[in-house]
Amino acid sequence: MNLAPDFSYESAALIRGHLRIAGVDEVGRGPLAGPVTAAAVVLDPARIPEGLNDSKKLSAARRDALFDEILATAQVAVAHATVEEIDTHNILRASHIAMLRAVALLDLAPDHLLIDGNLLPQGCVLSAEAVIKGDGKCLSIAAASIVAKVTRDRLMVDLAQQHPGYGWERNAGYPSKSHISALQDLGVTPHHRRSFKPVHNILCPQKL
Template identity: 55%
Template structure:
């Protein structure tokens, strides 16, 4: 049931621990199917959107090497992103910096996950959510899993899709706002980014309710 498709790449050592499909199989035994994993990327940066992804994996074509996106290199994430997009049902949603400032980062993240899950072309009957909170208003049953991106294959896949998508969005933003170096740090509070903010002030992508803007 959880046979993994081997990648055409030596990037993924066989000894690397990977999330499994046990949470998905347990939900299926309880009568729920299809099952989506959901995760977000970009809760911590000073700039840019928070991006959420929902993924329904094909149990017979689970890409080998799925893991928490933070544990993978950019090259590994790109390989897995292509495999996930080719073999799974995927939906992506985002909340802008303005949305984050209007509500807060947790509410904006959960809202993006809700929209990603509800936007799946195949309706999920159950969703596995990374973290401690389940988005309100979901159209399906759901379970929150702490550190789910390193425990559930579906959530790991969602974490990869969200991270790659957000990184690409920030790379495009770099062309519009070249003074900040978004393609390099993707909005995180690096020294280079903070120096650019000090020199040029914030742009429309910055989250003005975050420090250092809040204390300026």
């Protein structure tokens, strides 16, 4: 049983003849507010930062430090899918839209993708494989999870300054008790996902 991600998925792809392998992950499926954010990372095998892991297993300080190391040593791109896109499609489809956007923004196009999850994004035309719980298995996906998490958390801190009271600088838009309470007291902002039940129920209360 692996306790930390390794380079085995990338090595296998290299053996098959792929040259540029990107790990892809997203953050922000569960929040009630804010976009879903994806990152694509092509690691340099000779300069892999030490300590890469699933972003959820790292402290905020460690994520920040690794974020800087990843940007200094790897090819990185980040993209978002908006609240409107989440509400129009669904959160899974929006997550995949963000992933494909991140891949498209890489300076040099990859020739193989390692994508966190059990499904490949609809419309993906590149060679790709889905890796279930990949952020805990695959170094490239772990790096992408860190970049996406740090980027989105910082975005939510910025949005918290524009919409104080919801605690987004602490909860990143996730449905904490204080966030739910603020929704009920302060109402729904343009950054809230109207298709998510707690927000929908405030906008469209059930009549008894």
